[in-house]
Amino acid sequence: xxxxxxxxxxxxxxxxxxxxxxxxxxxxxxxxxxxxxxxxxxxxxxxxxxxxxxxxxxxxxxxxxxxxxxxxxxxxxxxxxxxxxxxxxxxxxxxxxxxxxxxxxxxxxxxxxxxxxxxxxxxxxxxxxxxxxxxxxxxxxxxxxxxxxxxxxxxxxxxxxxxxxxxxxxxxxxxxxxxxxxxxxxxxxxxxxxxxxxxxxxxxxxxxxxxxxxxxxxxxxxxxxxxxxxxxxxxxxxxxxxxxxxxxxxxxxxxxxxxxxxxxxxxxxxxxxxxxxxxxxxxxxxxxxxxxxxxxxxxxxxxxxxxxxxxxxxxxxxxxxxxxxxxxxxxxxxxxxxxxxxxxxxxxxxxxxxxxxxxxxxxxxxxxxxxxxxxxxxxxxxxxxxxxxxxxxxxxxxxxxxxxxxxxxxxxxxxxxxxxxxxxxxxxxxxxx
Amino acid sequence: xxxxxxxxxxxxxxxxxxxxxxxxxxxxxxxxxxxxxxxxxxxxxxxxxxxxxxxxxxxxxxxxxxxxxxxxxxxxxxxxxxxxxxxxxxxxxxxxxxxxxxxxxxxxxxxxxxxxxxxxxxxxxxxxxxxxxxxxxxxxxxxxxxxxxxxxxxxxxxxxxxxxxxxxxxxxxxxxxxxxxxxxxxxxxxxxxxxxxxxxxxxxxxxxxxxxxxxxxxxxxxxxxxxxxxxxxxxxxxxxxxxxxxxxxxxxxxxxxxxxxxxxxxxxxxxxxxxxxxxxxxxxxxxxxxxxxxxxxxxxxxxxxxxxxxxxxxxxxxxxxxxxxxxxxxxxxxxxxxxxxxxxxxxxxxxxxxxxxxxxxxxxxxxxxxxxxxxxxxxxxxxxxxxxxxxxxxxxxxxxxxxxxxxxxxxxxxxxxxxxxxxxxxxxxxxxxxxxxxxxxxxxxxxxxxxxxxxxxxx
Numbered sequence: 001x002x003x004x005x006x007x008x009x010x011x012x013x014x015x016x017x018x019x020x021x022x023x024x025x026x027x028x029x030x031x032x033x034x035x036x037x038x039x040x041x042x043x044x045x046x047x048x049x050x051x052x053x054x055x056x057x058x059x060x061x062x063x064x065x066x067x068x069x070x071x072x073x074x075x076x077x078x079x080x081x082x083x084x085x086x087x088x089x090x091x092x093x094x095x096x097x098x099x100x101x102x103x104x105x106x107x108x109x110x111x112x113x114x115x116x117x118x119x120x121x122x123x124x125x126x127x128x129x130x131x132x133x134x135x136x137x138x139x140x141x142x143x144x145x146x147x148x149x150x151x152x153x154x155x156x157x158x159x160x161x162x163x164x165x166x167x168x169x170x171x172x173x174x175x176x177x178x179x180x181x182x183x184x185x186x187x188x189x190x191x192x193x194x195x196x197x198x199x200x201x202x203x204x205x206x207x208x209x210x211x212x213x214x215x216x217x218x219x220x221x222x223x224x225x226x227x228x229x230x231x232x233x234x235x236x237x238x239x240x241x242x243x244x245x246x247x248x249x250x251x252x253x254x255x256x257x258x259x260x261x262x263x264x265x266x267x268x269x270x271x272x273x274x275x276x277x278x279x280x281x282x283x284x285x286x287x288x289x290x291x292x293x294x295x296x297x298x299x300x301x302x303x304x305x306x307x308x309x310x311x312x313x314x315x316x317x318x319x320x321x322x323x324x325x326x327x328x329x330x331x332x333x334x335x336x337x338x339x340x341x342x343x344x345x346x347x348x349x350x351x352x353x354x355x356x357x358x359x360x361x362x363x364x365x366x367x368x369x370x371x372x373x374x375x376x377x378x379x380x381x382x383x384x385x386x387x388x389x390x391x392x393x394x395x396x397x398x399x400x401x402x403x404x405x406x407x408x409x410x411x412x413x414x415x416x417x418x419x420x421x422x423x424x425x426x427x428x429x430x431x432x433x
Numbered sequence: 434x435x436x437x438x439x440x441x442x443x444x445x446x447x448x449x450x451x452x453x454x455x456x457x458x459x460x461x462x463x464x465x466x467x468x469x470x471x472x473x474x475x476x477x478x479x480x481x482x483x484x485x486x487x488x489x490x491x492x493x494x495x496x497x498x499x500x501x502x503x504x505x506x507x508x509x510x511x512x513x514x515x516x517x518x519x520x521x522x523x524x525x526x527x528x529x530x531x532x533x534x535x536x537x538x539x540x541x542x543x544x545x546x547x548x549x550x551x552x553x554x555x556x557x558x559x560x561x562x563x564x565x566x567x568x569x570x571x572x573x574x575x576x577x578x579x580x581x582x583x584x585x586x587x588x589x590x591x592x593x594x595x596x597x598x599x600x601x602x603x604x605x606x607x608x609x610x611x612x613x614x615x616x617x618x619x620x621x622x623x624x625x626x627x628x629x630x631x632x633x634x635x636x637x638x639x640x641x642x643x644x645x646x647x648x649x650x651x652x653x654x655x656x657x658x659x660x661x662x663x664x665x666x667x668x669x670x671x672x673x674x675x676x677x678x679x680x681x682x683x684x685x686x687x688x689x690x691x692x693x694x695x696x697x698x699x700x701x702x703x704x705x706x707x708x709x710x711x712x713x714x715x716x717x718x719x720x721x722x723x724x725x726x727x728x729x730x731x732x733x734x735x736x737x738x739x740x741x742x743x744x745x746x747x748x749x750x751x752x753x754x755x756x757x758x759x760x761x762x763x764x765x766x767x768x769x770x771x772x773x774x775x776x777x778x779x780x781x782x783x784x785x786x787x788x789x790x791x792x793x794x795x796x797x798x799x800x801x802x803x804x805x806x807x808x809x810x811x812x813x814x815x816x817x818x819x820x821x822x823x824x825x826x827x828x829x830x831x832x833x834x835x836x837x838x839x840x841x842x843x844x845x846x847x848x849x850x851x852x853x854x855x856x857x858x859x860x861x862x863x864x865x866x867x868x869x870x871x872x873x874x875x876x877x878x879x880x881x882x883x884x885x886x887x888x889x890x891x892x
Contacts, residue, residue: 101736101738102736185864186863253865253867254865277867303550305866306863306866307853311552311769312556337732343828347828350828350829395829396829397773397777398776398779398826417743417781420714420742420743421714421746424715424750427715431718
C-alpha cells in the first residue's frame with residue numbers, strides 16, 4: 001500500500017512540469033526567419049526611384065531579387081498590393097536599449113562616471129530585451145545609433161538593428177566615439193554663470209581636450225612603434241580615433257562653437273569627423289558645407305535654441321543645411337520615443353527639406369555616414385532585408401505600418417502598447433461586474 | 434495751440450488706456466476655406482465672418498462689411514483655436530512645494546506675459562492654455578486659463594475672464610517624493626495621498642460650519658460671537674466642495690485615479706478632470722461615468738516607473754469608451770504642435786478626423802468649463818481661429834494665421850526674426866536651450882531631492 005502511494009507520488013512529481021504548462025496559453029509571437037516573397041508593392045528604393053507593382057524576394061536575411069512576377073514557391077507570400085515598401089528607418093542618435101525607465105538610476109546605462117571614458121561600450125549595455133525595442137520597431141524604425149552621454153568623451157556608440165537576443169546579433173556594423181565640444185553658450189536660464197566664467201570654463205574644457213588628443217596621438221605613435229605600453233584603455237580607444245579606425249562624433253550646437261569645432265577638427269587633422277547636434281547649423285550652413293563634414297542633427301521637434309530665434313528654427317534647420325550642401329542625417333536623441341523619428345522627418349520635410357530628402361536623411365544618408373550603405377539604407381538586391389511595408393507615407397500619422405523585416409526576420413507586429421490596447425479597448429467586466 | 438495738442442494727446446492716452454483695460458477684439462472675413470467646425474462637420478468652400486471678436490456668420494458668399502479685412506483662404510483649412518488643458522508656459526513660478534495642501538496660492542499671480550513661448554504656441558495654432566500649478570502637492574495651487582493675446586505687458590490681459598476657477602491636484606510619486614521622502618512628512622504613500630485629500634475636505638467642511646454658525650449668530654441682538662479665523666486655503670477647499678472650482682488632477686496609475694474618483698463621489702464633487710492619466714485606459718468606464726474626462730499625453734511613457742505600463746493607444750481607448758478626452762502638452766515644445774499630437778491617435782487607434790480634432794478643441798474646452806465660448810466654429814462663439822495650408826492632421830500641415838478674439842496674432846508671412854517683447858540689457862551671452870529644459874510639472878522642486886536634478890523628464 002505504502003509502496004503504491006509512493007509510486008503515485010513519483011508519477012505525480014514527474015507530471016508536475018507538464019501540468020504547470022497548463023497555466024500558459026496564448027499565441028507565441030517570435031521573429032520569423034525564412035524566405036518571403038512580397039508581391040505587387042510600390043517599392044520606394046530611395047537610391048533607384050519608385051518601382052510600381054513590383055515583387056521583392058527575401059531569403060537568407062537579404063534582398064535576393066527585385067522585379068516583376070518573381071516566382072519563389074518555397075517562400076511565404078505576402079500580398080502587398082496597394083502598399084509601399086521602404087528601407088528601414090535609421091535613427092542616428094538615441095539612447096536605445098541604454099535606459100529602460102528614464103528616472104530610475106538602476107536602469108540608466110548611458111552615462112558612466114568620469115570625464116574621459118571613451119572605452120565604455122554602448123553595445124555592451126544595450127538590453128536586447130528592452131520593452132522599448134518592440135515598441136519602436138513596429139513604427140518602421142529598424143536601426144538606431146545608441147550613444148553614451150556626459151563628460152568630454154563619454155564612451156563608444158554602437159549602431160544596432162532592433163532584433164536579436166544578444167548585442168552581437170543586433171550589431172549593425174558601426175561604432176563611433178562621441179565628444180562634447182566645449183561651448184560658449186549659457187545652457188538655459190538655470191545656468192547662472194557669469195559671461196567670464198562661461199568663457200573660462202569653455203577654455204579649460206578645450207585645453208583638456210587638446211591635452212587628451214595630444215596624449216592619444218602619442219599613444220598611437222608608441223603603439224605603431226610596438227612600444228611596451230602600460231595598460232591605458234582610454235588612450236587605446238582614442239588612438240583608434242586618431243588613427244581613423246573609429247569616427248569622432250563631435251556634439252556641438254551653438255553657431256560660434258560649430259565654427260570653432262570645424263577649426264579644431266582641421267587643426268588636429270581628425271581623419272573621420274561627424275558633427276552631431278548642430279542645432280544652430282543653419283546660421284553657419286555654408287561654412288559646414290565648405291568644411292565637408294557630415295551632420296547628424298535633431299530632434300527636429302524642438303524649441304528654438306535662443307529666445308530671439310524664429311519659431312521654426314529647429315523645424316527648418318535640417319533643410320537649410322541640406323540645401324546649403326551639407327550631408328544631413330536625422331536623430332531624435334530619444335530613448336523610449338524613438339518611434340517619433342518619422343514625424344521628426346515629416347516636420348523637416350514640411351519646413352524646407354522636402355519629402356524625398358527627408359526620407360534619405362533617415363535611410364541612405366545615415367547608412368553612408370556610418371559606412372554601412374552596402375547593407376542598409378535602400379531597397380537594393382544584395383542588401384540586408386531590413387525594411388518595412390506601409391499603407392501610405394510613413395511620415396504621416398494616419399499611415400499604418402503593416403510589416404517590418406530586420407535582417408530578413410519578419411518582426412511580430414506587436415508591443416506592450418498594442419497588447420494593452422487589445423486588452424482594454426473593451427474591458428470586461430466594464431463598469432458593473 | 435500747443436496746449437490743445439497736449440489735451441488731444443492726453444485724451445488719446447485716456448482712450449488708449451480705456452481700450453487696453455479691456456482686451457481688444459477684432460473683425461475679419463475669412464473666405465472660401467474648408468471649415469472644420471469640429472461640432473457641426475466639415476463645410477467646404479465656406480466663409481466665416483467675425484465681428485468684434487465673435488463669429489457672426491458662417492455661410493457661402495458672405496459680403497464684406499465696410500472697414501473689415503477680408504482674407505482669401507481658398508484651398509486652406511480653418512479650424513478652431515487649439516486649447517491646451519495642461520501647460521506651465523508663461524508662468525514664473527510653478528510649485529509652492531512647502532506643504533501637501535497649498536490651495537491658497539494662485540498661478541494668476543505669476544503670469545509672465547513676456548514669455549516668447551506664447552508667440553511660438555500661437556505659431557502652432559494654440560490660442561488658449563490652462564496654466565497649472567506644479568505637481569509637488571496633493572492639493573496644489575489654483576490655475577489660470579489664458580487666452581494667448583501676445584503683446585500685452587499686463588498679465589491680466591492674458592486672462593480668460595469667463596473661465597471658471599480651476600485647481601491642481603496631484604497623486605502618486607510627485608507628492609510622495611517631495612513630502613514623504615524629501616521631508617519625512619505625510620504623504621509618503623498612495624494611502625497617505627488619499628488621507629491628505631480626505632482630511633483637507635473634512636477640515637473645509639468644519640471651517641464652513643464654523644462660519645455658518647457665526648453668520649447665523651452675529652446679527653442676533655446682543656450677539657457677542659467673534660468671527661472664526663479667515664483661512665484662504667480652507668475657503669478654496671470649501672469652494673471645491675460647493676462645485677465652484679474644477680479639479681485638474683495629475684495622475685498616472687489606475688489605482689490612484691480610481692481612489693480620487695471614490696473620494697470625490699464621497700464628498701459630492703463631480704467637477705473632476707484627470708490629467709496625464711497614463712493608465713486612464715484601465716479605468717475608462719469609471720472615468721466616463723464619474724468625471725469630466727481625461728487629458729492625456731499622446732505618447733509619452735517610460736520617463737518614470739509610474740508610466741512604464743502606458744500605451745500610446747490611451748486616448749483612443751478613452752474616446753471609444755465615451756470619456757471626454759483631450760491631449761495636453763505639459764511642454765513648451767509640444768504646445769506648438771498639438772495638432773500633430775492629436776493626429777497620432779490616427780496611428781494609435783484609428784480615430785476619425787473629427788474625433789482627433791475634438792481632442793484639442795471642444796473636449797479641452799469642456800474640461801475647462803469654457804465650451805460655450807470656444808472650442809468649435811459656431812455662430813456666437815469667440816473667434817479663436819487657425820488657418821492651415823493643409824489638413825491640420827497631416828504631418829506636413831503648417832499653421833498660416835492664428836486669431837484670438839478675431840485679432841491676428843500670428844501670420845507666417847509676417848513672422849520676423851525676433852519676436853521677443855523684452856530683451857535683457859545686461860545679458861551678453863544669450864541662453865541656448867537644448868532639449869528637455871521645458872518639462873515643468875516638477876519645476877522648482879529639485880531642491881528636495883538630489884536625484885531629481887539629473888532627470889530628463891520630471892513631470
